[in-house]
Amino acid sequence: MILNRRTLLKTAAVAGAMPALMRTQGAGAAEPFRVGALNPVTGAGSPYGSSMQKAILFAVKEINAAGGAGGQTLEVVAEDDQTSPEPAVLAAKKLVEVNKVRAVLGTWASGVALAVSPIFDAAGIIHTTVAGTSGLAAVNKKGFAFRFAGTSEGIGRSLADGALEEGFKRASIMAFNNASGREMLQGAKSVLQKAGREIVAEVIYEPNQPSYRSEIQAALAKQPEVLIMGSFLPDLTIILREVLQSGADVKFVVPAWAVTPKSIEALGAATDGVLLADYESALGSDAYASFKQRFKTDSGIDISGNHYASCAYDMAMTLALGMEAAGAGADNAAIVKAMHQISGPPGKAVSSFATGKELIKSGQKINYEGASGPLDFDDGGNAKPIYKLMIVKDGKINQHRILKL
Template identity: 25%
Template sequence: MTKSKVLALLVVAVMVASMFTGCAGGGGEIKIGAIQPISGQVSAYGTQTRDAIQMAVDEINAKGGINGKKIKLIVEDDEANPEKTVNAFKKLVTQDKVIGIIGALTSKCSLSITKEAQQRKVIMISPSSTNDTVTDAGDYIFRACYNDSFQGQVVAKFAQETLKAKNAAILFDNTNDYSKGLRDNFKKKFEELGGKVVIEESYATGDKDFNAQLTKIKGTNPDVLFIPDYYSTVSLIAKQVKSQNIKAPMLGADGWDEITNNAGEEVVGSFYSNHYSPDADDADVKNFVKKYEEKYKITPNALAALGYDATYILAEAIERAGSTDTSKIKDEMMKTNKKFVTGQIKFNEKRNPVKSAVMVEVKKGSDGKLTAGFAGIVNP
């Protein structure tokens, strides 16, 4: 009993002591924070994005940093959980005193900190939160990706103009905001362009059987089937689509990124919109992919590319501002107009980048592996 009491006291003492450990600020460096889901459901995205951010920071530091000051990157894990995001944000801002934050990755996490980032005048650039309302909180909040309303339009435009589709079917997750947003915007644009959405079917996150919905969809004989969800669900749906013998090509959005590593041959011939294509014929893309593959031995996904771009956008704005005054940096952020890995980036008045989207087609390579081939660019 006494032994355990001593232990308990020790634990309490360590906890209390750690409460008071502050963090000494360095003089000659610029502190930037990153909030990414290193663990949890979307850790595959989070770790790649973190690696890409780290790579960008290392490159900038190797070239002498920003105006002679090195960047110090502090990465915090949010587990894709809004509560943890708020804690990580508080730590970065009040203990580490960062001037800018790259994150969060998922929209719900970003939304939980945008208001406070604006109040505290911390520059926040989310590499990949596509929800339309993320940047609504104010003029310190940016993002490096296009938003859902643009993405839905891109897919609709591609379906009509390139695939010449007249009738579309949609199968979406009605418990997921991302999926619902894409559904709305796809439908709007597709009908605006003269097409018809013949059927809309929905399911809930975590569902495994989609046969009932797919049977109904098959009955309407659509030209394309739009499935706006993440790769893990899509790979399940795709199998059932094939076993129901639905011939219409499947369409998706950036959540399909990584589908080639998660699904079988049934997704060959599908198209999805993405932020970049690693095999695009572009000097910046090639350079980035080469460096990333050398360093981490895998092909970077789109979120990695966005993290890399977000870091450069922020670093260059700080460099142009010539100081760490965030009100100046935010003005310089607005002046960004340059070609990055994921395309030409220029912010509109809502701090969303106006940039082109890439459509990719899932193909089967000569070695039998699935690859995502470049299928075209859709401009805003």
């Protein structure tokens, strides 16, 4: 293939004509409600991103199978934010300007959420995220943003709370060096300090290393009883293995998203007793079990260990129920208001779109209980933080106790 100026010009012309082509396509059919799925398919969020995106697509399939929401079917435009602000900003602009989406679901990294939020806020677009950064409130001026996961700080506090409830006296904290990891560390630290417990070491580690032994050595040097981990899946898997191999006598409290049944299986019996902090209703609730099973059947994906996939599913569900409750032709402000109403009390608890839609049609109030948790958003759009502790026993993840924060 020889590229010359002429062929390049041709290519450029075709590329230029593409958006126009797309618009004519879109105008033909009955106007669907367009939704962007902006997820970290590649980059640091990649262990979670593709399942998030598939969960959104799956949710929309269910919603459309039930006849759509608010008289419209939903159409998803999926994008990869590459877990990086610049591609995310360009994708966000494309979603807003070219695809004319009304809502964008599923940003994950704090940096991405902070970079794209002003764009969505200015355009009056509903934005749902799982990013844990506390900085999100400042860019949520219209109140059209929702956070479907706990703040990283909140998760950190729940980890420390779990350690306290189990009666551990001396703790070390290890955290992944990113915004989320650091906030988890701060959260855990504040709880431990308030309770007057001793923090024997704080270690912030860099990702993507062939080994974390020196970091572990520093964390274990003063013999803590428990390691509180502000971690993600790949790094925690490596650290767990290295600690277990070293034969050190220490317990773990970790976020549930950092462990999967596969990683427990691979690491074997030594993982017994690892404590996982998670949302109250996440694992073990009917909504979760049902979604997990349906999603597995439909897309072949096991969401164990990917809390964010449940969050992504709930995002689409909440949006659609909000559209249904706000009625046909509602604007985004009305949909946002309805999303708050249908996701919290008072109302009849529902976990599926079809049931919720029927109840709304019959004039009843509903309270959507999601696969990721009870949601119950506060005024700032943050899901209600109720956490629980689970424990690994005989290679299985079991309920342990509810955490009071």
